[in-house]
Amino acid sequence: MMHLKAAIQRLIRRKMSKAKRAKQPRNLYPDPIRRLPADHQAAARSLTNHEYCKSLKYKAQSLKTSWEGVHPDILDFHKAFQKELLQRGYPFYAFFFWRSHELQDELYRQGSTKARGGQSPHNYGCAVDEVHCYKFWDLTRKQWAVLGAIGKEVARRKGIKIVWGGDWKFYDPVHFQLADWKRYKADIDRLDIEVTTQNLTALRWYFSACDRAQREKKPLPDHPFE
């Protein structure tokens, strides 16, 4: 008899704790904002605008920026990033991928960047600026931190090494760049290679073939542009 009573009590306890768990508010952002501090949840919620994300204006913005001269990994990253943002109803779009040395110099003169032509990963198609659709650069630090955390998590999942400009002293939270962009710059400058997605893809293939050859102590492959 005592056994039965204990068993019933256990059952009741289990049922009650299950009901308690069900009553707790569902975490609105269960994944993938792993690196997001708890006090950023309000900032995350404040970015939500599902209505805007369904609008034609959003669609138009998302197709506005040319994909010309973009590194395939940046494009992959951008697409996965946008998908993730869209699911949460966060309206952002790519403001810049590639930009010419001339435009870079112009931005430098205006004081909107610290990099002259040839000093920015944008000049080599190795970066993207993700800007808010209607607040543009005008977000709070916490709101930008939400963007950064999602971006890093997307990059981790895709296995693409990305550096976020929000982690820099020269705070540039819209900016995401390939960690190894200087490797591309070195060959593009040395061999005067045109910055196209096709050429960047060839270089990516070549660099990973070089890394593999080095690991396996085999002869290096031929350079596609030499």
Ligand SMILES: [Zn+2]
């Ligand atoms: Zn940038």
